Amino acid sequence: MSGETLFGLCGAALVGIGLYGLLCHPGLLRKLLAFNLIGGGVFLLFGVIAKRGGGVLTLAGVRRDGDPVPQALVITGLVVAFAATAIGVALLRRFADASGRSTLEGEDPPLPPSEREAGPS
Amino acid sequence: MRGSGLAVTSALVVDGGLALLIIGLAVWITAARTAYGAAVGFMAYGLLLALVWVRLSAVDVALTEAALGTGLTGLLLVGAAARLAPYEAAESARAPGLGLRVLIGSLCAAVAAGLAAVVLLLPEPAPTLAPLVDANLPPTGVGNPVTGVLMAHRAIDTLLETVVLVPALIGVWSLAADGDWRGRPGSLPALPSSGPLTLLAQVLPPFGILVGAHLVWIGADDPGGKFQGAAVLAAMWVLVLVAGLRRPPLVTSRTPRLLLILGPLVFIAIGTAGIWLAGDFLAYPVGWAKPLILTIEAALTLSVAVVLGLLVAGPPVVDDPGPKARR
Numbered sequence: 126m127s128g129e130t131l132f133g134l135c136g137a138a139l140v141g142i143g144l145y146g147l148l149c150h151p152g153l154l155r156k157l158l159a160f161n162l163i164g165g166g167v168f169l170l171f172g173v174i175a176k177r178g179g180g181v182l183t184l185a186g187v188r189r190d191g192d193p194v195p196q197a198l199v200i201t202g203l204v205v206a207f208a209a210t211a212i213g214v215a216l217l218r219r220f221a222d223a224s225g226r227s228t229l230e231g232e233d234p235p236l237p238p239s240e241r242e243a244g245p246s
Numbered sequence: 247m248r249g250s251g252l253a254v255t256s257a258l259v260v261d262g263g264l265a266l267l268i269i270g271l272a273v274w275i276t277a278a279r280t281a282y283g284a285a286v287g288f289m290a291y292g293l294l295l296a297l298v299w300v301r302l303s304a305v306d307v308a309l310t311e312a313a314l315g316t317g318l319t320g321l322l323l324v325g326a327a328a329r330l331a332p333y334e335a336a337e338s339a340r341a342p343g344l345g346l347r348v349l350i351g352s353l354c355a356a357v358a359a360g361l362a363a364v365v366l367l368l369p370e371p372a373p374t375l376a377p378l379v380d381a382n383l384p385p386t387g388v389g390n391p392v393t394g395v396l397m398a399h400r401a402i403d404t405l406l407e408t409v410v411l412v413p414a415l416i417g418v419w420s421l422a423a424d425g426d427w428r429g430r431p432g433s434l435p436a437l438p439s440s441g442p443l444t445l446l447a448q449v450l451p452p453f454g455i456l457v458g459a460h461l462v463w464i465g466a467d468d469p470g471g472k473f474q475g476a477a478v479l480a481a482m483w484v485l486v487l488v489a490g491l492r493r494p495p496l497v498t499s500r501t502p503r504l505l506l507i508l509g510p511l512v513f514i515a516i517g518t519a520g521i522w523l524a525g526d527f528l529a530y531p532v533g534w535a536k537p538l539i540l541t542i543e544a545a546l547t548l549s550v551a552v553v554l555g556l557l558v559a560g561p562p563v564v565d566d567p568g569p570k571a572r573r
Contacts (some may be wrong), residue, residue: 128261132298133365135265139272141358146276148350151340154281154330158288158323164273165295165315172302173365178374179303185377190303192376193391197400200392201407201542203310204473204550208414210319214326215418218433219561227333228340 133173139166151228153217157210170200171195205223256524261301268294281334286324292316305469306392309461315475318558321484325435387536389467395541396471401528404519408546411508419497424559427432431494433560437491447489454482466536472543476550497562500562502552510548513542 139162146159161187221227271291275382278284294316299308342350377390386398396404422429437443458478465471467540495502516538517528524531530538 128258128301130365131258131262131265132302132313133347133368135268136270136360136475137358137361137365140361141354142269142272143450144339145351145354149347150276150353152281152330152334152337154323154326155276155284157326158275158281158284158368160320161288161323162275163383164292165272169295169298169305170301170313170365171573172304172307174372175304175367176302177368177372180372180377181374183404187522190553191355192374193379193395196304196307196401197392197395198403199304200310200471200473201403202314203307204407205410207314207319207554208411208412211322211560212417214416215323215561216423218326218329221330221333224510225269225333226336227330232539237331239573 129173129176136166136169136173139163141150141166143207153220153227153229154214157213157217160207161214164202168199171220173198175199204246264294264301268298280331281327282324282331285320285327288323289316292320292333303310306465306471306474309469309471309474310477313481314554316478317481318484318554322558324435329433357486384541385532385535386530387466388539390465390469390471391469392469393539393557397542398530398535401517405510405513405528408513411550411557412506412510413420414508415556418557422497424562426561426563428496428498429562431495431556431559431561432563432565434484434488434494434537434558437488437490443489444491447486447491451482453487454478454485456545458551459497462543465543466491466540471497472547472550476547477554478571479547479551480554480558483551484558486570487555488557494556494559502556505548505552506556507548507549509542512545517544 143162
């Protein structure tokens with residue numbers, strides 16, 4: 126087994142673990158973290174494909190390694206994932222301020238309604 | 247023969263250890279008791295992922311992962327975890343039951359197993375665009391194929407990506423309450439002023455700015471580029487803000503807004519000029535590719551650095567409407 130395959134399997138495991146966290150964690154911030162885990166796994170799969178694609182260059186005697194197209198896509202993806210995380214963090218901070226909760230589920234808030242209404246809305 | 251076999255095996259052991267550490271950290275991030283612990287684990291996870299990117303010969307991606315995916319994302323998540331900690335105790339009561347978790351767990355394992363099968367069954371001469379990029383790199387004048395792809399071959403992706411950062415910031419800002427709209431971004435932790443932090447925020451930024459500019463400049467021929475450089479610049483700005491040496495700009499002020507759109511505007515202007523000068527949108531005239539790419543990269547670096555810093559700084563709040571708020 127080569128290193129690329131190993132990292133590919135690692136990426137697959139990360140997607141699985143992240144998906145579990147996204148579905149099972151009630152806390153919104155934990156869901157966001159799990160979402161980023163999935164992202165890391167998907168990017169890693171891209172990286173494995175990029176590395177495999179670079180094998181042709183090595184055979185042809187070019188000094189460079191790796192297919193630059195998936196690598197450029199991952200850089201684009203990392204920037205967009207950061208922007209999405211920033212929006213997610215801002216949304217859930219605002220949600221927690223307004224509702225006094227950090228979970229979406231459940232109609233009954235843990236705080237008394239009077240205190241809940243006091244939040245900025 | 248035996249020596250090379252040994253080298254391959256030891257490289258595989260290092261790779262295996264790295265993969266196991268990353269999976270262990272992912273489990274920790276999912277299982278940690280507090281979100282704060284999970285967010286700190288996420289930063290360690292990101293740094294290890296950056297090492298994996300180096301092992302996959304993608305140093306450009308490793309730099310982006312370390313600066314952006316780990317540093318700035320980690321700061322966002324740690325800040326949010328500290329802020330949401332009071333609400334966290336009520337979370338565990340809402341966790342799904344054991345049976346449901348086992349069901350979800352086995353389905354997620356099935357997804358992971360499917361992806362693993364795809365990895366193991368990837369087609370054997372791997373499909374690749376690398377020789378094509380390699381053959382078409384000289385006309386762009388840049389030596390780093392990733393920069394060539396980002397700025398020339400797939401410039402439309404990069405254009406859309408830099409443009410989409412602006413709506414993302416608008417999205418963050420629009421979460422402000424009406425009364426807070428004339429305030430300053432307020433999501434950064436307000437730390438008590440301390441000597442070491444102030445010193446760090448005074449000493450580090452000059453070097454950080456040099457490193458950021460260097461990353462942008464060498465990105466033409468070596469690993470680096472505008473996103474990596476801009477992330478370093480944004481980190482320096484955020485350090486100065488967190489230390490309290492400067493305050494975030496008012497969201498209503500003109501200068502940061504102009505800086506935000508400068509990069510995309512320059513990119514669109516040069517791309518549109520390409521319709522007449524080179525026959526296609528985002529095409530560069532022969533011989534002018536490199537100077538134009540450098541111009542776009544310089545403008546984009548400023549805009550991306552400002553947008554990343556403002557995304558970390560969060561929506562505006564009016565905290566202390568005192569007279570000394572002006573600076």
